[in-house]
Amino acid sequence: DTAVSQTPKYLVTQMGNDKSIKCEQNLGHDTMYWYKQDSKKFLKIMFSYNNKELIINETVPNRFSPKSPDKAHLNLHINSLELGDSAVYFCASSQAITRAEFHEQYFGPGTRLTVT
């Protein structure tokens, strides 16, 4: 039973399109995250939600909009896709009661987005 799941696993789309990536966690965690792994393999945090409230919003174009319908879900919607958006996007969650628990994040398998 997958703890953090993402759909789709692969996404190929053309420039200018709008797409969404879905994330669900069944761990009962309070905090969820979106990360982007770029071509240089750096994992960079994009957003973090705690109990459906946005707590981290890094310097990300406003074409990216996270939506958390409930504590178990954090979806990522991307408008007007650009070539530079091609990357692997990872969703993660953590319990976030103690400092240590914030950092023990559970990651999904990733979604490879290719924009052509």
Next chain:
Amino acid sequence: DQQVKQNSPSLSVQEGRISILNCDYTNSMFDYFLWYKKYPAEGPTFLISISSIKDKNEDGRFTVFLNKSAKHLSLHIVPSQPGDSAVYFCAASPFSSASKIIFGSGTRLSIRP
């Protein structure tokens, strides 16, 4: 601006020997450090962490050492096993933003028989 640096993109170690993965950081506001392990086509998995009030943390075959004055940490794996072959990410977090983790670019560890 790379605040967390892993200067060795790859490392090859013989099975049974010690693997040492290194990491440097530049931000003195970091006070919590972590290592994550990643297999192909999977997300990273948490391995071990250390608070800045300590200089060593051990968990089974894995030990993390922190040298605050040098802004350097290392992960030791003893003995190395074939299943340890993966990409290892060093990461750090500032006290001011506990849930924010800054990752390095990773080191690919290969354990050869």
